[in-house]
Amino acid sequence: MNSKKIAATAVLTALSIGTNYAMLFIFNVKLMDLIVFVSGYCLGPFAGALVGAMSWAVYGSLNPMGFSLPIWLSTMVSETIYGLAGAFLHTALRREGVANPKQWHRGIFVFVGLLGFFLTFIYDLITNIVFGYTSGWNMLYALIVGFVPMGFIHVISNTLFFSLGSAPAINALLSVFGGEKRDLS
Amino acid sequence: MTFLKNRWILFSMLLASWALIASFFAGYYWLQYSDTINRIGGVPIYSNFGVDYGNSTRSWSNNTKVLTGMTLFKATRGIWNVTYETASGFGVYVSSINGVASDSTQGMGWVWWKWDQFMNSWVRVDISADVYAVADNETLLWYYESGWPPPPPP
Numbered sequence: 049m050n051s052k053k054i055a056a057t058a059v060l061t062a063l064s065i066g067t068n069y070a071m072l073f074i075f076n077v078k079l080m081d082l083i084v085f086v087s088g089y090c091l092g093p094f095a096g097a098l099v100g101a102m103s104w105a106v107y108g109s110l111n112p113m114g115f116s117l118p119i120w121l122s123t124m125v126s127e128t129i130y131g132l133a134g135a136f137l138h139t140a141l142r143r144e145g146v147a148n149p150k151q152w153h154r155g156i157f158v159f160v161g162l163l164g165f166f167l168t169f170i171y172d173l174i175t176n177i178v179f180g181y182t183s184g185w186n187m188l189y190a191l192i193v194g195f196v197p198m199g200f201i202h203v204i205s206n207t208l209f210f211s212l213g214s215a216p217a218i219n220a221l222l223s224v225f226g227g228e229k230r231d232l233s
Numbered sequence: 234m235t236f237l238k239n240r241w242i243l244f245s246m247l248l249a250s251w252a253l254i255a256s257f258f259a260g261y262y263w264l265q266y267s268d269t270i271n272r273i274g275g276v277p278i279y280s281n282f283g284v285d286y287g288n289s290t291r292s293w294s295n296n297t298k299v300l301t302g303m304t305l306f307k308a309t310r311g312i313w314n315v316t317y318e319t320a321s322g323f324g325v326y327v328s329s330i331n332g333v334a335s336d337s338t339q340g341m342g343w344v345w346w347k348w349d350q351f352m353n354s355w356v357r358v359d360i361s362a363d364v365y366a367v368a369d370n371e372t373l374l375w376y377y378e379s380g381w382p383p384p385p386p387p
Contacts, residue, residue, distance in 0.1 A: 155237040162246045169253060189264065196261035200254065207250075 064103040088134025096131025122178035149215035161211025168206040172199040275300030278369035287377035306363035324361025340379040348372035355385040
């Protein structure tokens with residue numbers, strides 16, 4: 049990683065943690081996942097995963113909702129999928145010559161929203177399984193109660209954020225960190 | 234993302250996300266329902282129970298309130314005076330109802346029957362009364378009789 053990427057990773061991690069604390073009063077609605085996804089899109093898989101893991105490393109250890117080591121570790125690991133998915137999406141779109149969000153058509157916006165849906169679903173599934181194990185609840189009960197209504201809010205809000213927020217966030221990030229070439233690679 | 238040009242891909246993804254949401258909501262309401270049933274012990278239903286003593290004497294307990302999941306054995310014990318034995322692997326054997334006891338010398342015993350509304354006849358259900366869950370608006374009859382297979386009640 050070059051110094052520009054390291055700086056961008058640190059700033060995005062701080063932004064991600066900051067928004068999490070700022071949005072504490074809105075239960076399970078967080079911009080963190082979008083920020084991690086966008087980080088992966090702009091900075092690559094490693095930096096994207098790092099933003100996700102480090103965000104949870106800090107937020108999870110100073111979590112106002114309480115601390116649980118297995119859940120903390122699972123969220124740290126699970127959060128990286130957003131960064132990895134962002135990077136893979138960038139690779140796929142670059143091949144098609146539409147990596148710049150200004151070139152995105154309606155189908156890509158819908159796809160990115162649905163990607164957010166499935167990524168959030170996988171994230172919630174993993175963390176709910178770990179929660180089920182640690183709490184000693186019946187696994188089926190933990191999965192269902194973890195998803196409805198809490199996970200549902202998370203999934204729907206992320207679908208909207210990813211669909212509507214990815215393009216402006218990527219544009220902003222490239223403008224701020226990408227310089228005239230709008231390139232962070 | 235060439236595959237995005239095929240609109241069915243996005244449509245399939247939408248359907249899959251809908252299916253996931255619907256499944257989890259179904260699971261959630263199933264949990265809520267199970268929890269409510271566990272707390273209140275069941276939903277009240279109304280069924281008809283009868284006892285035929287085999288001597289043309291038949292007594293009925295019509296529109297009797299029972300709870301969903303309640304077995305015939307439990308419902309019968311709630312209405313009449315029942316003694317029983319437990320046979321390992323065979324469930325509960327009702328040995329007497331209201332003092333009328335099984336008589337092994339004459340081969341007399343209690344057999345339960347269910348009124349089939351479609352066939353308009355009594356049908357024997359070959360499971361123990363402590364396993365059979367009473368359904369709403371059913372008519373069930375205990376018949377004191379002999380012989381095998383036991384003849385249906387008149």
